[in-house]
Amino acid sequence: MWEYLQHLSFWDWLAFGTLLLILEVFGAGGYLLWVGVAAAATGVLTFLIPAMDWTWQFLAFGILSLLTVVFWWRYQHRPGANAAASGLNRRGSELIGRQFALHDAIVGGRGKVRVGDSLWLVSGPDLPAGAQVKVTGQDGVLLLVEPA
Structure with a gap:
């Protein structure tokens, strides 16, 4: 396992991101969407910087996960975001x-x-x-x- 972690490639991150997005399709309620996007972005980053150490890859994945989730949360809770839904079921x-x-x-x-x-x-x-x-x-x- 240690050997595998030290030689992560961009394909591993893209596969992980794809797996998370597939799991999101089965009803995770949006929880895995942004983490999957962060994994795919980490894959792209690893492709652009192939010599990136696995610790930096995990750090980038963690930071990108937090950024995408916070961005989405702020987008969902902006003023006036629920105005269109006020007449829902009425x-x-x-x-x-x-x-x-x-x-x-x-x-x-x-x-x-x-x-x-x-x-x-x-x-x-x-x-x-x-x-x-x-x-x-x-x-x-x-x-x-x-x-x-």
């Missing part, structure tokens, strides 16, 4: 503030509006079919409306 949230004509009259606090090719249940004051309503909120699959 399909009707993009309708808030828009106006629609009632498809079915609101009777007893419930009615329907047509949005594109689908009908949405609405809750609001009783109004006749065809009346213009404005979406003010959402409660699950129910849109909250008021007269426009």
Whole structure:
């Protein structure tokens, strides 16, 4: 083993990086991606500097691993990174503030509006079919409306 470590080539690092990236495909959740990229970068560095000692190779791999992971963590946690996901699993949230004509009259606090090719249940004051309503909120699959 000691003899193997002293004669690491760039192929060893590229193979290690490829193995980590393959393992990432099977569901590591992003943990192995950046370490695999660091291993591949160490392979490229070893190719460019073939006389690099194995201790320097491992040091370069460790530093590159830390740099890539920290870079990715900072990229993921930058201000506004989760703004696009704020409406995730809240399909009707993009309708808030828009106006629609009632498809079915609101009777007893419930009615329907047509949005594109689908009908949405609405809750609001009783109004006749065809009346213009404005979406003010959402409660699950129910849109909250008021007269426009």
